[in-house]
Amino acid sequence: MKVISKWGTGVDSIDAEACAKFGVKLGRTPNAFTTPVADTVLGYMLAFARRAPWMDRAMKSGKWEKIPGRTLSEMTLGVIGIGNIGKAVTRRAKAFGMKVYGTDIIDVDHVFVGETGIEMTNLQSLLSNSDFVSVNCDLNPTSHHLINADTLALMKPTAILINTARGPIVEEKALVAALGSGQVGGAALDVFEFEPLPADSPLLKMDNVMLAPHNSNSSPAAWERVHWNTIKNLVEGLGMQVKK
Incomplete structure (x- = not known):
């Protein structure tokens, strides 16, 4: 070879x-897929903030239910991994007036930091201060199960976890437990530890979770x-x- x-x-x-x-x-x-993946992250944030999928479900079930929403400018975003996709996500979030926190194991270009106003911090601080947490790092030995029971416990009970990177970065069993107990407010997942997602996965029955079949690169x-x-x-x- x-x-x-x-x-x-x-x-x-x-x-x-x-x-x-x-x-x-x-x-x-x-x-390769910076633009479609970053667009997907923004779409998930808008869906959760404006509650569009849940109002659609209510309407189609015969309910005239005004579900309270928020604007993205009222919310904070934490970006884990400030590579090409993480930077693109940050720029989109800043365009909507969001406060953005970032973390990475390597130094981030100071020009980008200055241009966007992203606040670089450690993972613990990012998780505790963010309304949305977007996973955009590579999968490697340092990031495997980076999001686990201990790190999920640091998140706000209303926070939304978004993973469009690689499934094994998130310990799925711990996430299911955190979602079920209300420790975390919701999740948007395009990737999973095992793909395709098993038919008996508890995630499939959770109303506070949005799922997609590893399709955020669609373009x-x-x-x-x-x-x-x-x-x-x-x-x-x-x-x-x-x-x-």
């Missing part, structure tokens, strides 16, 4: 150390770019050139 060309951004399913050891080139598409324009770059990485990895 000479080349592995990964369709997409994440390479957590590939043994990068083994590739390096055996001289196998590893290609991917950084920044014909983004797919086309990744298709092309995946082929390009493969061909160039074999020592040839690609002309578009």
Whole structure:
């Protein structure tokens, strides 16, 4: 084997150390789905803040129920992982007037911090101060089950957890318990520890949870770019050139 060309951004399913050891080139598409994923996070925040899905359900069940909502400018957002997607989420949130907290294991560009006004802090402070918590970090040994029973206990009882990154970053059993007990207000999940989500998952019966089948990357324009770059990485990895 000479080349592995990964369709997409994440390479957590590939043994990068083994590739390096055996001289196998590893290609991917950084920044592949930043726009659709960031849009998805914003959509989830708007849905929970304005209570649109719940009013729709009430209307369709014959109830004229005015469910109180909030504006995003009244709420705070914590972004875990300030990479390409985390930055895009931050910019969208700031455009809606939100106070944004951020945390990362590496230093974040001071120009970005200055431009957006994001307040960089530690994970514990972020969790305790945020109305929404958006998981946007990579899956690696330091982030596996980063969101667990202990960290969930730090969140506001009204807070919403949004995960559009990788399922195993969140300890699903602990999240189910926190949602069921009211320790956490709700969740929007596009990714899961085991995919497809098992048919007997308690998440499927929770009214305070929004679910999607790992689909936040949905975008014909983004797919086309990744298709092309995946082929390009493969061909160039074999020592040839690609002309578009």
